[in-house]
Amino acid sequence: MTTRRAFLAGLAMASLPRLTWADVGNPAFLAAAKSASGFVLHGLSQQGQSLFELPLPARGHAACAHPTRALAVAFARRPGTFALVIDCASGAVLHRLDPPEGRHFNGHGVFSADGALLMTSELVAETSAGRIGLWDASDFRRIGEWDSGGIGPHDIKLLADGRLVVANGGIQTTPNGRTELNIETMRPNLTLLSEGTIVDRAELAPEYHQNSIRHLALMPDAIAFAMQWHGDPADPVPLLGLWKPGETPELCPAPEAMGLAMKGYAGSIAATTDRIAVTSAPGGLVMVFDAKGAPLASHFRADLCGIAAMGDDFIATDGLGASWHLGEERLTLLGKQPVAWDNHLIALG
Amino acid sequence: MIRALALSLCLATPALADFPETVRDHILPGYAGLATATQDLADVSAQSCDPQDLRPAYHAAFDAWMGVQHLRFGPVEQGGLGLAIAYWPDPKGSGRRAQMAILTGDADVLEPARFAEQSVAARGLFALERLLYPNAELPADPCPLIRATTADLARIAGVVYAGWEDGYAETLLTAGEAGNTTYLTRPEARQALFTQLATALEFTDDTRLGRPLGSFTRPRPERAEALASGRPLRNILLSLQAQRAMVETLTPDAPHTIAAFDHAIAVGEALDDPLLAGVAEPESRLKVEILQQAIEALRQTVLSELGPELDVGIGFNAADGD
Numbered sequence: 001m002t003t004r005r006a007f008l009a010g011l012a013m014a015s016l017p018r019l020t021w022a023d024v025g026n027p028a029f030l031a032a033a034k035s036a037s038g039f040v041l042h043g044l045s046q047q048g049q050s051l052f053e054l055p056l057p058a059r060g061h062a063a064c065a066h067p068t069r070a071l072a073v074a075f076a077r078r079p080g081t082f083a084l085v086i087d088c089a090s091g092a093v094l095h096r097l098d099p100p101e102g103r104h105f106n107g108h109g110v111f112s113a114d115g116a117l118l119m120t121s122e123l124v125a126e127t128s129a130g131r132i133g134l135w136d137a138s139d140f141r142r143i144g145e146w147d148s149g150g151i152g153p154h155d156i157k158l159l160a161d162g163r164l165v166v167a168n169g170g171i172q173t174t175p176n177g178r179t180e181l182n183i184e185t186m187r188p189n190l191t192l193l194s195e196g197t198i199v200d201r202a203e204l205a206p207e208y209h210q211n212s213i214r215h216l217a218l219m220p221d222a223i224a225f226a227m228q229w230h231g232d233p234a235d236p237v238p239l240l241g242l243w244k245p246g247e248t249p250e251l252c253p254a255p256e257a258m259g260l261a262m263k264g265y266a267g268s269i270a271a272t273t274d275r276i277a278v279t280s281a282p283g284g285l286v287m288v289f290d291a292k293g294a295p296l297a298s299h300f301r302a303d304l305c306g307i308a309a310m311g312d313d314f315i316a317t318d319g320l321g322a323s324w325h326l327g328e329e330r331l332t333l334l335g336k337q338p339v340a341w342d343n344h345l346i347a348l349g
Numbered sequence: 350m351i352r353a354l355a356l357s358l359c360l361a362t363p364a365l366a367d368f369p370e371t372v373r374d375h376i377l378p379g380y381a382g383l384a385t386a387t388q389d390l391a392d393v394s395a396q397s398c399d400p401q402d403l404r405p406a407y408h409a410a411f412d413a414w415m416g417v418q419h420l421r422f423g424p425v426e427q428g429g430l431g432l433a434i435a436y437w438p439d440p441k442g443s444g445r446r447a448q449m450a451i452l453t454g455d456a457d458v459l460e461p462a463r464f465a466e467q468s469v470a471a472r473g474l475f476a477l478e479r480l481l482y483p484n485a486e487l488p489a490d491p492c493p494l495i496r497a498t499t500a501d502l503a504r505i506a507g508v509v510y511a512g513w514e515d516g517y518a519e520t521l522l523t524a525g526e527a528g529n530t531t532y533l534t535r536p537e538a539r540q541a542l543f544t545q546l547a548t549a550l551e552f553t554d555d556t557r558l559g560r561p562l563g564s565f566t567r568p569r570p571e572r573a574e575a576l577a578s579g580r581p582l583r584n585i586l587l588s589l590q591a592q593r594a595m596v597e598t599l600t601p602d603a604p605h606t607i608a609a610f611d612h613a614i615a616v617g618e619a620l621d622d623p624l625l626a627g628v629a630e631p632e633s634r635l636k637v638e639i640l641q642q643a644i645e646a647l648r649q650t651v652l653s654e655l656g657p658e659l660d661v662g663i664g665f666n667a668a669d670g671d
Contacts, residue, residue, distance in 0.1 A: 034665060061671060078671060107671060154671075214671075228670075234438040234556070257429025257469045267670050281666035284422075284544075300426060302541060303664030319665030320540070322533060333530045340665035 032060030048323030061107035080105030149191030252293030306345030419549030424512025444470030
């Protein structure tokens with residue numbers, strides 16, 4: 001890993017007002033982590049090697065990258081009270097985003113395709129009603145917000161046509177904590193927004209109303225979603241689903257003998273054009289499905305959580321500091337660093 | 350720190366207890382015992398299908414399983430073999446349903462290779478319990494299914510034992526060595542074992558005790574584990590004893606953990622309620638709750654003493670996801 005200091009020295013000559021991702025070594029991924037020095041954000045190469053490490057004031061969750069400028073927005077873990085716009089070249093915090101009074105960030109966000117708008121997953125602290133916060137990416141001013149279409153939104157993703165899909169997890173929590181208040185009555189949904197207008201919304205069948213929809217990955221013709229089960233832990237429910245807007249979401253069960261291996265918890269999801277990978281840190285495994293949601297394989301590794309697509313394969317990270325290449329057959333070690341990689345590995349570009 | 354010091358001072362002295370001892374003195378003998386006990390059970394069933402004749406061997410096999418059931422990694426994890434040995438809890442009764450379909454269906458399914466493909470919920474110790482301790486008259490002669498189930502159990506236990514003996518033990522023992530891509534460091538091996546303990550204690554707390562306890566206003570004694578064969582408390586005690594033995598192979602330096610095991614085991618042994626039926630009455634329920642509290646305190650001690658002693662903890666993401 002290049003230290004930030006050495007890295008900056010190398011960059012000094014090239015220093016420009018607006019650096020691009022190429023100037024910071026073309027990281028392929030961003031990942032929050034915990035290191036000996038505290039909570040950090042890393043940029044990782046395609047081979048899972050750290051290209052830079054930047055400090056965070058508290059535990060991060062996910063991040064999102066500006067489509068062109070070497071800017072990342074690192075989100076605090078929920079209930080999130082900050083998001084930092086970081087210059088990935090200098091490590092400087094260019095802006096600290098504070099949610100408006102009575103709002104919390106919820107760990108995820110996304111830029112519009114042209115990079116002009118930042119959208120953040122938020123909730124109204126008092127009620128957990130979902131909001132999408134809108135920020136002008138030229139100066140990171142708050143410019144408005146949309147209704148997310150549900151309770152407790154978590155991941156959000158931008159479709160190629162510019163519409164925004166929201167995983168409304170359905171869980172109401174205490175205003176400043178993570179204590180869950182409505183497990184008996186929760187009703188997660190997937191909401192599709194076009195310029196802030198709800199154009200489609202899908203719920204799960206009633207028996208799965210306690211399956212919190214939390215994370216999303218985009219397939220060529222469907223939205224893959226990963227869930228966390230809050231019903232009876234002995235009940236082996238599907239944790240992966242596929243949604244084509246306009247249709248009913250389809251759930252994708254694991255093989256029967258592996259139905260409890262994920263422990264009711266899908267932590268991260270990623271998709272290539274023909275495969276979907278879902279991780280479970282409590283189960284210590286990644287489960288791979290084909291594009292139609294049929295199970296293909298399971299690979300075990302303790303505390304595996306972060307996952308992102310890379311070409312036709314995947315890269316995964318774990319809480320023990322290892323990064324892995326996931327091909328069709330197996331997990332292959334890429335490297336290990338003295339950090340605990342956090343929940344998500346975010347692909348750039 | 351203590352470990353590093355010990356290493357530098359007594360290089361010539363072999364460690365008294367560390368994960369290699371756990372492999373040699375706990376895991377391998379445990380799985381060998383399960384393989385033997387399940388083979389005995391299959392042998393007995395080949396001679397007789399009379400439940401009276403089979404029950405002692407069933408209990409011996411179940412006891413052997415309780416000696417290793419807290420180990421949910423390695424060969425037992427491949428293809429869900431652990432579930433095929435013991436599928437519980439089964440809140441929707443899928444095992445009974447699938448098993449009764451087999452019992453009244455085509456006998457070809459009982460052929461070993463076909464039977465191995467049947468639902469995990471319809472196989473294993475809990476499936477056998479339904480045949481040896483039926484709660485109603487069975488719709489067909491269970492003898493062929495008893496034999497298929499015991500043979501399948503013996504086969505799986507053999508596969509799991511062979512998996513350890515012929516490969517996975519070496520994988521664990523060579524943790525941190527070049528070429529080992531399963532355990533990249535020796536602490537990772539300790540962490541894997543530690544995770545088994547913490548998870549198993551949580552299972553006993555939340556599931557073996559939590560399911561029958563239900564809530565104060567709605568106790569669920571009928572949900573106790575292996576109730577028909579009278580094993581709810583026995584399973585808890587055997588699992589605590591097995592985990593205590595595992596800790597002793599892992600480290601000589603966890604006195605509070607051992608004391609907390611001894612306390613929980615003593616509370617359990619003093620509980621005169623083998624079926625945990627007492628959960629339904631306030632006074633006797635309290636005694637079960639005290640056992641649950643002792644196990645919860647034990648788990649906290651494992652996290653606060655054993656974890657630091659082994660230089661490990663619950664995984665960063667597993668402990669607290671989102």
